[in-house]
Amino acid sequence: MKAVLLRELGGPDKLKLEEIDIPKPRGKEVLIKLKYAALNRRDVFITYGLYPGMKLPTILGSDGSGEVVEIGDEVTSVSINDEVVINPGLNWGDNDRFSNPEFQILGMPVNGTYAQYVVVPEENVYPKPNHLNWEEAAALPLAGVTAYRALFTRGEVQKGEKVLIPGIGSGVALFALQMANAVGADVYVTSSSDEKIEQAIQLGAKGGVNYKKEKWAKELKNIMGFADLVIDGVGGPSFNDFIYLTAPGGRIVSFGATSGPIPEFVMPRVFFKNMDIRGTTMGSPRDFMNMLSLYEKHSLHPVIDRTYSLEEVKQAQVYMEEGKNFGKITLKIED
Structure with missing residues (x-):
């Protein structure tokens, strides 16, 4: 599969599009074929090493939407061909007041959505709101x-x-x-x-x-x-x-x-x-579910500023770094 990897620090110019193996889901994991990803400012910070818990190499990207194409042998709530959106907050824990010490965000240190496929835990996969298209759904998770x-x-x-x-x-x-x-x-x-x-x-x-x-x-x-x-x-x-x-x-x-x-x-x-x-930072699984419900109840649509291809990820990050955008910056992920 095509994926954008960061192997060394130095800003967006260090991102490289590579061909790597499609990951395999295990146990309670789900493999998603991505339609769109979206940028967040943390992605830019990571390219400069300005983020805690740095670990390289990594595939950036916290936000994504797509179709489930394979599931682990312990998955019970997600099926192949489901249209889904990803909650990028991993291992929040049971306390809604704050996350536990094992909390991580998809896209470093765990490989993220700047790729054609991504593996995520079953508990982080939610049905795509019906009123949102693929791009809008991908834009929503982390910032939403x-x-x-x-x-x-x-x-x-x-x-x-x-x-x-x-x-x-x-x-x-x-x-x-x-x-x-x-x-x-x-x-x-x-x-x-x-x-x-x-x-x-x-x-x-x-x-x-x-x-x-x-x-x-x-x-x-x-x-x-x-x-x-x-x-x-x-x-x-x-x-x-x-x-x-x-x-x-x-x-x-x-x-x-x-x-x-x-x-x-x-x-x-x-x-x-x-x-x-x-x-406050990010949100619990309950926050994420309630956020999706609010967007569905009021038929809200994310504001999209600009769309790039996966091959144009460097330009996309530079544009975000300049701070000129009004709305989300997305990546269209082609087959």
Whole structure:
């Protein structure tokens, strides 16, 4: 089969398309012939070695959809020819509050979906939502479950609340926008791109502000008021502004820190507001199942920015690294 392998570090240019053997499913494993895969920012970080638990060589890719073509001799809930989507969170455990120490994400150290075939545990295979095509289904898993957990499991979003989503345009941020809209929350966004803010408004955001402006936080407060919930994957200096923009008794849920550490964190700004700061990452199997159910109930469709072939994976990762995308970047996997 064709697969994209990373054998050495140095960025997307080190990815190589190779011909390797099709893996065999054993026991409770399932072999899936992939139709589409999708990119996540972790894929780019891994090519530079900027991810914990590095192990090479590896096949990147956490997201994928396809057809089951072979099953292990202990599989009971999945059949050959099933149309499926993959939950990339492996070995979460039984506690919904946090993952266990054995938790891993598909696509390093376990071989992932930048390939024509992938083997995954039976418990990580779910029926593809009928209203989604192959590409949309592949775009949803990692970012979708991250957004769902941040909004609902950790963020406890309620109808009518104001939700601030910084850095709109990424997969998680757009999924959070869609889901929050679906349950009747009022969403506001930030971006360095006026065009992305306008696109978000077209998708249902109530408004937004370009954070490149000198006093963007005050401008946003004048538009929004205070946010009941902030879904943050940015971190960095802006986190202090998010604290300022959070309502008394409000919540910030952090799922990433693409802008680095938070400088000059002033704790009284937090406790005088009686606010919560909560961490989250990925999601449990229950989160994943509930996320799929929400997308089916409200007939939601992931936003796709651009599609590449498996042979164009380097260009795809460079495009993601530039941060110009509004929506998911996918890989079409040909026979």
